[in-house]
Amino acid sequence: MPVLIAAVVLVGLLCALDLILTLGVIKRLREHTALMAKFAANSPGRPPVIEVGAEVGEFSAVTVDGAALTRDSLSGDTLVAFFSPNCGPCHEMIPKFVAYARATAGGRDRVLAVVVGTTERSRDQVAALTPAARVVVEAGDPVVSEAFKVRGFPTLLQVTRDRDGRQVIAGNQLDLDAPAVAA
DSSP states (O other): OHHHHHHHHHHHHHHHHHHHHHHHHHHHHHHHHHHHHHHHHHOTTSOOOOOTTOBOOOOEEEOTTSOEEEGGGOOSSEEEEEEOTTOHHHHHHHHHHHHHHHTSTTGGGGEEEEEESOTTTTHHHHHHHTTTSEEEEESSOOHHHHHTTOOSSSEEEEEEEOTTSOEEEEESOOOTTSOOOOO
16 A cells, blocks of 8 residues: 555646646747747848839949840839749749749739849749749849848849839739739
């Protein structure tokens, strides 16, 4: 009988210890979750929500086809996307973006894709995007990304001219699963 009592007491103590350790782990996970949420909110790599109505900055770039591109050369409503070869979600999004871009009114002239990365690393993305969009590769100086105030990838924007003729952000949350809207 004393062995049975000792075994029950030992099991009880082990259960109490397990409960204390489990509560400690739960507390630590809550602290960790709060820290991660704070980090994600302040992370420079997190795609920012670019304010609708914000004016697009001045830029000058050359597409992979050799055509000059400036803010003023964006005509009417333009779909603009920013990708990076180092971005996993970018690789997943490109096929949907290409399908959406091909259905966009105005065709390739109304779609701009910017790939931020070295020419060698961005080769696959450029090849996938070129049939549906004008493509700019920013290997060194991110002038187009800075003009659009992009800090994270992927970023999809709709740009239009306002009443004063300024190029402004008309949309910053595009649903690529929805059909493209004719302009």
